[in-house]
Amino acid sequence: MKKFPLLRILMVLAAMVCTFSTPAMALVEININKGNVAPMPIAIPDFSSKNGIGAQISAVVEADLKRSGLFAPVNHGAFIDKNINPDQAPNMANWTVLNAQALVVGRINQEADGRLRAEFRLWDTYAGQQMSGQQFYTQPENWRRVAHIIADAIYERITGEKGYFDTRIVFVSESGSKTDRKHQLAIMDQDGANVRTLTNTANIVLTPRFSPNRQEITYMSFEGDQPRVYMLQLETGQREVVGNFPGMTFAPRFSPDGQRVIMSLQEGGNANIYTMDLRSRTTTRLTSTPAIDTSPSYSPDGKRIVFESDRGGRQQLYVMNSDGSGQTRISFGEGSYSTPVWSPRGDLIAFTKQAGGKFSIGVMKVDGSGERLLTTGFHNEGPTWAPNGRVIMYFSDAAGAGGPQLHSIDLTGYNEQIIKTPGYASDPAWSPLLE
Numbered sequence: 001m002k003k004f005p006l007l008r009i010l011m012v013l014a015a016m017v018c019t020f021s022t023p024a025m026a027l028v029e030i031n032i033n034k035g036n037v038a039p040m041p042i043a044i045p046d047f048s049s050k051n052g053i054g055a056q057i058s059a060v061v062e063a064d065l066k067r068s069g070l071f072a073p074v075n076h077g078a079f080i081d082k083n084i085n086p087d088q089a090p091n092m093a094n095w096t097v098l099n100a101q102a103l104v105v106g107r108i109n110q111e112a113d114g115r116l117r118a119e120f121r122l123w124d125t126y127a128g129q130q131m132s133g134q135q136f137y138t139q140p141e142n143w144r145r146v147a148h149i150i151a152d153a154i155y156e157r158i159t160g161e162k163g164y165f166d167t168r169i170v171f172v173s174e175s176g177s178k179t180d181r182k183h184q185l186a187i188m189d190q191d192g193a194n195v196r197t198l199t200n201t202a203n204i205v206l207t208p209r210f211s212p213n214r215q216e217i218t219y220m221s222f223e224g225d226q227p228r229v230y231m232l233q234l235e236t237g238q239r240e241v242v243g244n245f246p247g248m249t250f251a252p253r254f255s256p257d258g259q260r261v262i263m264s265l266q267e268g269g270n271a272n273i274y275t276m277d278l279r280s281r282t283t284t285r286l287t288s289t290p291a292i293d294t295s296p297s298y299s300p301d302g303k304r305i306v307f308e309s310d311r312g313g314r315q316q317l318y319v320m321n322s323d324g325s326g327q328t329r330i331s332f333g334e335g336s337y338s339t340p341v342w343s344p345r346g347d348l349i350a351f352t353k354q355a356g357g358k359f360s361i362g363v364m365k366v367d368g369s370g371e372r373l374l375t376t377g378f379h380n381e382g383p384t385w386a387p388n389g390r391v392i393m394y395f396s397d398a399a400g401a402g403g404p405q406l407h408s409i410d411l412t413g414y415n416e417q418i419i420k421t422p423g424y425a426s427d428p429a430w431s432p433l434l435e
Contacts (some may be wrong), residue, residue, distance in 0.1 A: 028101045028124045030070055030159045039072035041099045045084055047106035053143055054108040060147035064165040069415030074100045086121055095125040107226055115139060118146045122154055126246035130155045143191060164386035168431040174403055174424035185219060192420045210251045210431045218252040218261055229263055243276055251295045253325040256302040273307055286324035297341045306340040306349050317351060330368030337381055345389035352381045361394050374413040384430045395426040
């Protein structure tokens with residue numbers, strides 16, 4: 001397997017934040033806590049470079065910010081200034097007349113040792129002040145990651161929260177007819193670029209999940225007609241069986257510290273939730289009911305677990321302490337609930353809800369209150385959170401579509417988008433921010 005290149009970046013120019021004595025000169029910002037937000041007009045001219053890579057990098061930055069739904073890039077055809085010197089303060093009047101509230105300028109140079117030097121500056125056009133400036137060195141093959149990192153820096157400076165662009169998605173890539181469907185694990189950048197296959201077998205693979213250390217994933221695979229949980233090292237391609245259990249194993253997921261895997265083990269007609277210590281390989285049983293308990297997900301602090309269970313007659317969501325105590329039902333709406341995932345922020349739980357012959361992706365508070373359905377369709381399932389807890393990805397299999405596609409939507413229920421993949425795709429899992 002080809003080794004995924006690690007980005008080696010040296011921050012040379014620290015982020016510069018300007019403050020002002022008068023409230024009228026406060027720097028532009030987006031309050032993303034007030035619900036549906038009107039996108040901010042932002043101008044991102046092509047970054048200067050000698051070989052055209054500057055325009056490629058700035059295009060990825062622009063696409064990232066636009067896809068977030070919080071930014072509205074100004075059309076390049078309207079630009080008055082065509083060639084901008086990043087070392088000089090821009091003529092702000094040429095940007096405010098276009099209603100651009102923020103301006104990003106940049107430059108890409110190639111050093112004598114072959115590395116790229118990427119630099120950018122973020123300006124508040126109405127205040128006439130620089131908000132941020134950073135510079136990076138990296139190998140040319142990592143140019144897309146530089147673009148994502150720049151987009152994250154802009155997003156964080158304007159919204160006050162971490163971005164999510166320098167991340168990856170692991171998913172199940174599907175091909176072939178519905179009667180002869182091939183499933184493989186694949187990985188890609190969060191924008192759908194750089195897709196590569198991780199497995200190449202005839203066995204069905206399901207529920208891939210990232211480790212918090214970002215270098216390995218768990219997943220379930222049917223090999224020898226026996227579903228087992230595997231752990232795959234992304235850099236080396238090495239894999240191992242997490243454990244040999246007498247029954248079937250489902251829905252594996254790492255603990256927040258990466259030291260344990262939590263999963264559901266089937267025994268006879270029921271299934272219960274277990275954890276395994278990855279160092280000692282000892283297992284601990286957390287639930288014990290004549291029901292199907294599955295799809296466990298830890299809270300970010302590792303102290304609680306949300307899971308689904310049909311112990312009440314149909315699938316509902318329950319929360320318990322990490323030792324299995326205090327099991328409490330939190331979902332009480334019409335229909336059934338499944339695939340719960342705790343938000344990285346700790347404040348919400350995402351889920352799939354089936355009711356009225358349709359499937360919805362929704363969120364609720366951790367005590368079950370405040371349920372909101374974000375999107376409803378023929379078959380929507382499998383939510384996964386962006387690391388900043390602001391965007392959810394899931395897969396949707398529309399009636400007559402032939403196969404599932406990946407979608408994303410933000411917490412307002414707006415800005416729903418299709419994430420393009422080479423073929424059909426399901427079961428996405430979002431990585432933490434890369435390092």
